[in-house]
Amino acid sequence: MAAGTNVGAAHPVGFTGDVLSEKVTNDAAAYMRSLAERWGRNADWGEKAVRQSVSISADEALRIHVIDALAPTKADALRTIDVTGRIETARPGVIDAALHDLVDPNLAFVFLIVGLALLVFEVFHPGAILPGLFGALLFVGSLVILGMLPVNLAGLVLLLGSIGFFVVALKVPGHGVPEAAAITCLVLGGLFLFDPSVPNARVSRILLVIITVKATLWFTIVLRAAMRARRQPVKTGAHTIIGVEGVVVSALEPTGTVRVQGEQWTAHSAHGPVPAGATVKVVDRDGLTLEVSPTVDTEVH
Numbered sequence: 001m002a003a004g005t006n007v008g009a010a011h012p013v014g015f016t017g018d019v020l021s022e023k024v025t026n027d028a029a030a031y032m033r034s035l036a037e038r039w040g041r042n043a044d045w046g047e048k049a050v051r052q053s054v055s056i057s058a059d060e061a062l063r064i065h066v067i068d069a070l071a072p073t074k075a076d077a078l079r080t081i082d083v084t085g086r087i088e089t090a091r092p093g094v095i096d097a098a099l100h101d102l103v104d105p106n107l108a109f110v111f112l113i114v115g116l117a118l119l120v121f122e123v124f125h126p127g128a129i130l131p132g133l134f135g136a137l138l139f140v141g142s143l144v145i146l147g148m149l150p151v152n153l154a155g156l157v158l159l160l161g162s163i164g165f166f167v168v169a170l171k172v173p174g175h176g177v178p179e180a181a182a183i184t185c186l187v188l189g190g191l192f193l194f195d196p197s198v199p200n201a202r203v204s205r206i207l208l209v210i211i212t213v214k215a216t217l218w219f220t221i222v223l224r225a226a227m228r229a230r231r232q233p234v235k236t237g238a239h240t241i242i243g244v245e246g247v248v249v250s251a252l253e254p255t256g257t258v259r260v261q262g263e264q265w266t267a268h269s270a271h272g273p274v275p276a277g278a279t280v281k282v283v284d285r286d287g288l289t290l291e292v293s294p295t296v297d298t299e300v301h
Helices: 022-038 043-051 058-063 074-081 094-102 105-124 129-146 153-171 177-191 205-231
Strands: 006-008 055-057 245-250 255-260 263-269 279-286 289-294
Touching (some): 006 058, 022 043, 105 153, 105 205, 153 177, 177 205, 255 289
Antiparallel strands (some): 006 055, 245 279, 255 263, 279 289
């Protein structure tokens, strides 16, 4: 150990930082004792570090034989340990390295927010299978990563609350109030998502700003546009041409060709022949054939 450091406080804790059951504690204490006895260390103190969360300084650890030596630098530590002169550097394999890189607070945060955003998109704009599937995979992946990190439950609740406020803003416009609440929860959730006492377990401040801006744009612009598109009346289909007037291109005797809405159709007149150039109205449609009738001012022969 280096001077000024400490060791101990090894009571097992769970996902949200709470102390685990007596059964887990007993198992951890027995494991600590077996390790200490195997390497000739102070087994009694090792068990107390688990059961009572005791902690001691580097000097005290050396005095009661919890450690072998004090070393101020990494080089000193290696020289102290390397009694045989055969220290070897081991590097993780490709799979181990990839899994290690995945357990990252920033990645977990991005997976969680993007996954939830895509799932909400699928709910409000069903039919786009890929966004929903990709969102589900990201959300599940975020839960797996968060399960291996010191997560603060309050931060997680705030992030879920931010998504809830964004959804409320989509359903019930509130002059910016739900949006403001969503942005506030998103920022606070990102700041408090991980236990601050654990080194490097935090969301990058720059990433937090970028995700907040992009999430706000996603929910306030993209999803709202998708919802408006779904509410618009259908502008295509058989019923949209009924009642529209057209011009006879080739005489209807009683079947011919008419031009309706800039397109030529095969048409049939149930009211007798209609000359070319006459105006007709579509009264029905059977596949690609229109049923038409002459307008009032059209002379029927």
